[in-house]
Amino acid sequence: MKYAKLLLSFVLTIGIFFVLNTKLGSIPPLGKFLNPLSGIWQNETDETITGTIAIPGLKDKVTVHYDEYMIPHVFAQNEHDLYKAQGYLTAKHRLWQLEFQTHAAAGRLSEIFGEGALNYDRTERRRGMGYGAEQAIKYMEQYDTETLSYVQDYADGVNAYIDQLDPKDYPVEYKLLDYTPEAWSPKKTALLLMYMTKMLAGGDDDLEYTNVLRLIGQENFDLLFPDFFDSTDPVIPKDTDWSFIDVPQTESPASKVAILDTIAETIEKPNPDNGSNNWAVSGTKSATGNPILANDPHLGLNLPAIWFVMQLSTPEHNAFGATIPGALSVISGFNQYIAWGETNATRDVIDWYKVEFNDDRTQYNYDGGWKDITLRVEDIKIRGKESYKDSVLYTHHGPVVYDKNFKSDEELAGYAMKWIGHEGGNNQRTFIELNKAKNYDDYVNALKYWNAPAQNFVFASTEGDIALWIQGKFANKWEGQGKFLMDGSNPENDWQSYIPQQFNAHTKNPERGFVSSANQHPVDENYPFYVFNDGYETYRNRVINDFFNSKDSFSVQDFKDLHNNTYNLKAAELVPYMLEHMDASSLSEAERRIYEEIKTWNFNNDIDEVGPSIWRQWYGKLYNLTWDEFDVEDTAMDSPTTYQTIYLLKNHGDHEFMDIMDTEDTTETAKDLFLLAFKEAAERLMEIKEEKGDYTWLTYKATYAGHLLQALPAFSRFDIPIGGDRNTVNAASENHGPSWRMIVEMTSPPTAIGIYPGGQSGNPGSQYYDNFIDDWAAGNYYDLNFLQSNTATDAIIGTQTLTPATND
Amino acid sequence: MTKNITNFFATIILAAVLSFVLPWWSIMTAALATALFIPLKRAAVFFIPFLAILVFWAGFSFFLSSGNDFTLAKKIAVLLPLGGNPYLLMLVTGIIGGVAAGIAAIFGKQIVSRTKK
8 A cells, every 4th residue: 555656656757758758649749849958949049050060071161151031152162062062951951841752752651640641652652653763763873873973962961961960959840740850862862853743744634534535425525625725825936847857746556445444533633733934035125135034933832932042053153043952953043154944844744554464463464465563562651550561563554553452443454654754864964964054055955864844944045045945755646645544455555656855846046036934735736746735724824925925125124023913814714705695684782792893803813802702703613513514423534624614615605514414404505604603603702701801812812831731820821912823924822823933134144033932941930931921922032142252242141161071 | 945945956957967868858857866865745745846847948948939039939839729829838838847847756755755664
């Protein structure tokens, strides 16, 4: 009995220790997390931007000047040191994000979050993310050990930073989720590049289209999903002469039969809004006589932001611009001679093949015989549980993503994915070369290494050239190849060859005096190869090109205005038509008020307007009513694009698809849908007014930049006052938009401005975590201080020196 | 009374010293040790180390956070959730440390009581 109290107090002590030392559900281990000696209070700091730090493996001293935006200006004596410093500094400011993104790419989130992330991890593994990264490393090992050595330098730099850390210094997210950083490796850089490839070229609708084709037939399919729209304004101008291309398009096989399976469910696709704008005007069209170039990639608005701005220089070259944590060199930026930027070149680079297995699934049917399967076992570690082993079967097409173990119930068949992302390219080399490029020829040479994701690389030089290449490795497909699920046993369905790189569509110094791209059609029908994609942008490009055709001379101010342009061409092409043709006589008083509101809208998606909100609701309801046929249970479907929907509403208003299937005794036409949709929209708008006070675009859209951990409110920014929407040039929608805005005038050296929605620090405890957001929303830019020599100017607020560590 | 005061300061100092070599539970070790060597009576067994560590952790948190305009504390106080109030977060930090220390001290006291008899 005497010992009962002792025992009880002992158990209590162990108990409180356990509770405070263990992550319970989503609650962090509170003792570890909150104690001021090693917990989150240690993260209440700003960046250190002075002093000297010893780094193992450096050959020479590296100087890092920080300006008031916390942009590091790096002066190294050689390229190896430069990339070591880039790795070190990226880790210093963005360690958690750096690692988390590659964990996400590799399908390793279950290690952090437990079983809840298993389905996500399996999807990424079956998509072949790790396999693709390994192919990229293999390629570099075999053909380009120089680039690989820089990738290793970057890894060494990251690891030098991690090695210096004490657990109390770990970024706050590690403390929250109770895990620790691991060593960086070249494979992680390859994974990051796969992550970008997936984000930008990881989507396709082949399987959905297969269902649609089966349900509505070829004729309807061609009407609803045409290869080219009634009018296109392609990236490469229409009048381009293609006579230099002497390789023909692959001939169509005798039979082109799609496999019309019923596909219930497909893997998660990247956000279809991932896209961008870029453009450049020539000297003759520029107010100052210098070419001007702009880029704004549209990606998810996240914190820490996807971009990290740096100046990276050696005595041989000096580049400045946006980098991506995990990749080497500047991705969208400029050097002393050229400027460049990217938009996504939307193209169908994923195809699906149905493969049939033998009884023990070790072989598959091909060309009348059997071919061996390669088995890849994915070992997925799960926090607090035993690992999950997923067997993925690889064919010569690629991984069998869907089989009896994943989203399919076919015992002896599966769908194999052919994706350019698995081909093992040398993308990193392109950026390293672009950073050093001095002229058009250097730029063209740099692009040759680029496989995927296909990009529209815009270019301008101080010599006065402007250009745009659509660069990627593209299969030379037969007409219609890969639009639908194909028979994987027929060799004619394989990709037969690739379009020779020099025949990729491009334009240099076009007569019109400008180049531009905004994810629209790359070319018109005259380009001699088969070109297809399932999600072209059709509005931003026309607003941009109309603007550049509207006058003779453009200034940097014009560029800023265009970046911030919120003109909603989509609405402008349908709203007047709807107002004209809709019978408004049955509207209630409240509905009529809303009707009057949208009548006066000037089609700008500005934050104090109500028109954009009414349009969003109205069109959203209309779209759903129009394509009610596409809401089929247990069938993965994709409905037509907005462009084609509007075209059909205006030109085929009495087509059978306009009819609402639920109403058996009436046959609706487009006009009826306008009214029905308007009434539904009005009802919803009044509800929103009730809930939120008003439905101005600011309130309705409520743009936010969400922390990478599912927009954890504590670390996110909400209700950001920015106009625009997904199809306006200023493409800021709810959680997506211009993730980096840059304008470069090609003076010597170039003069540049830029901004992004975030901040240079990845630490939510730093004032530099989200300090750019307000200026970004307001359409402001920062002068990018392009230092020409290793001397701190007035713009510099601190200088840190990285020195080689001695061996003792 | 002086024993209470001695224990109070001894706990803080020992906790601070041990924190250089031990993780967060250095405070539990410190409270346990002071309970062994400077034993207290009744409620003071728990409350003196509780107060000592509360003051230590909340005070140190304030010191670290005030130098940075409470930027992170305000956010963590949304996360936990404490209405975004950084001072409440400091209090919670102090109480968590204090409770852990107090319980460890009770255990220490029990060891002393058992071994003496």
